[in-house]
Amino acid sequence: MKLSSRTRYGMRAILELAENHGEGPVQIKTIAQRQDISVKYLEQLMAVLKSAGFVKSIRGSKGGYILAKPPNQIKLGDVFNAFEGPVATVECVENESYCARAADCVTRQVWAQVQEAIENILQSITLQDLVDRAKDKKV
Amino acid sequence: MKLSSRTRYGMRAILELAENHGEGPVQIKTIAQRQDISVKYLEQLMAVLKSAGFVKSIRGSKGGYILAKPPNQIKLGDVFNAFEGPVATVECVENESYCARAADCVTRQVWAQVQEAIENILQSITLQDLVDRAKDKKV
């Protein structure tokens, strides 16, 4: 069970914006350089973040991206979701009618438990938390 | 982040064996029927379980598969691992030298935390636990 590069890159990209929150727009080019991601690929990832409502874009010269909300209001779970789709370890956890055995399927219980654990972690962390952690490291 | 069918099927298959532990071999055909999995596909999954040392096979007529150890000694995490590979959400969690920034990468921390949570859950449950749960449901 691996995370896609999309999600890894996307998370690092929005974190860059969080770190620059309140200091004007950041360009794709800049993020791409700092995070070692292809500019063209990052463009697409930013589009995902934008359509999910996490960031705003400013077009034209001196443009770039800024967070659409303060970093303490953006949960990692939501960002994750935008890239990776729902944390659905298995179909039947979301959609009980997917399988006739769902109600008393014990393996389904296990996957549900795993899924819940992941969601809990990701929903408990905001971008602000990560920014703070990063600052601590630099001191 | 989805689970592969391999893992879902494989888990259900070995659970069938756990439920029949001590009562002689179970055939692929039987499991396939009960779990609605293609016989030919299940053959391959059983091979995975066998080479990982979880099950033993008995060839020929009246043959089939049995658990290689008692169900309380087989952890879900190990079975998961055999099918899905290590629960490596991201490369750099396992292999710190993968990325130069690893040491002070805060997103890496998050993935490590998620990974640990998953592993903890799966290592805390044995096949015997699932057998017991299933029995409880049937009462």
Add this chain to the structure above:
DNA sequence: GCTATTCCTACTGTATTAGTAGGATATTAT
């Protein structure tokens, strides 16, 4: 008008997944 930037859409190579297929090999029963 020139430059810097986002925006949009299509294309592409690679790998993985979820099987299917066909037969070889081993064991039991008759």
Add this chain to the structure above:
DNA sequence: ATAATATCCTACTAATACAGTAGGAATAGC
């Protein structure tokens, strides 16, 4: 012996997702 019943082994395949690449259009600042 032979037939029947299993596992075992290897190769093939269609569909999908992933990780980009590519080229240019639209927009804003100077």
